[in-house]
Amino acid sequence: DTAVSQTPKYLVTQMGNDKSIKCEQNLGHDTMYWYKQDSKKFLKIMFSYNNKELIINETVPNRFSPKSPDKAHLNLHINSLELGDSAVYFCASSLLEGGKDTQYFGPGTRLTVL
Amino acid sequence: AQSVTQLGSHVSVSEGALVLLRCNYSSSVPPYLFWYVQYPNQGLQLLLKYTTGATLVKGINGFEAEFKKSETSFHLTKPSAHMSDAAEYFCAVSDSGGYQKVTFGTGTKLQVIP
Numbered sequence: 001d002t003a004v005s006q007t008p009k010y011l012v013t014q015m016g017n018d019k020s021i022k023c024e025q026n027l028g029h030d031t032m033y034w035y036k037q038d039s040k041k042f043l044k045i046m047f048s049y050n051n052k053e054l055i056i057n058e059t060v061p062n063r064f065s066p067k068s069p070d071k072a073h074l075n076l077h078i079n080s081l082e083l084g085d086s087a088v089y090f091c092a093s094s095l096l097e098g099g100k101d102t103q104y105f106g107p108g109t110r111l112t113v114l
Numbered sequence: 115a116q117s118v119t120q121l122g123s124h125v126s127v128s129e130g131a132l133v134l135l136r137c138n139y140s141s142s143v144p145p146y147l148f149w150y151v152q153y154p155n156q157g158l159q160l161l162l163k164y165t166t167g168a169t170l171v172k173g174i175n176g177f178e179a180e181f182k183k184s185e186t187s188f189h190l191t192k193p194s195a196h197m198s199d200a201a202e203y204f205c206a207v208s209d210s211g212g213y214q215k216v217t218f219g220t221g222t223k224l225q226v227i228p
Contacts, residue, residue, distance in 0.1 A: 004157075040220070041152075041202055041221045041223075042218075042220055042221070043158075043204065043218040043221075044218075045215060045216065045217075048215070056215055090157055092158075102148070102160060102163055103160075103216060104160070105150075105157040105158040105159070106157050107156060108155075108156070108157050
């Protein structure tokens, strides 16, 4: 199936650990994103890459580091996890065709920091 | 800067009744507008979008929205609610140039009462 996929779907870890979330899209899109959805369902963009180049970098702690090995993948690495990092993280992708930027979302990764 | 305001964090309707979810936007350039739906424990799915052209936009599952520039609104409607419409709905705005950053509203949870 063509889609945006994320792994893992659930991630439970202790404070202070380092973890990664992976995202892959096979839609042929050139732009990928990471969003954080908090407990109140508020969605906020964190990063965006276009053709492996960082184009959006919101005010996010530098413990969060995105990595895009190619335009079909955008991984998110988080160092020294804190309780406040608990959230659902969504990956998305889009094709900047004619500037229409319709974003397609992955299923989310629910991160719980204990 | 762009922003979206969704009026009503919770909306309840009876099955078969009209669904109306309100969204007002603020944008300094012509906006692109989106409605996404999120079912429990799932990612976001695009319902419909407005870019240019016809101001009444039809989406999936019988939903439609009308772009009203004079009112800066993009309300989502469906003539007859179905139990399967129960979900969280997000309005979003993107500017129409460059590498767009999509800004989401805080979401409206739709409850359908049998």
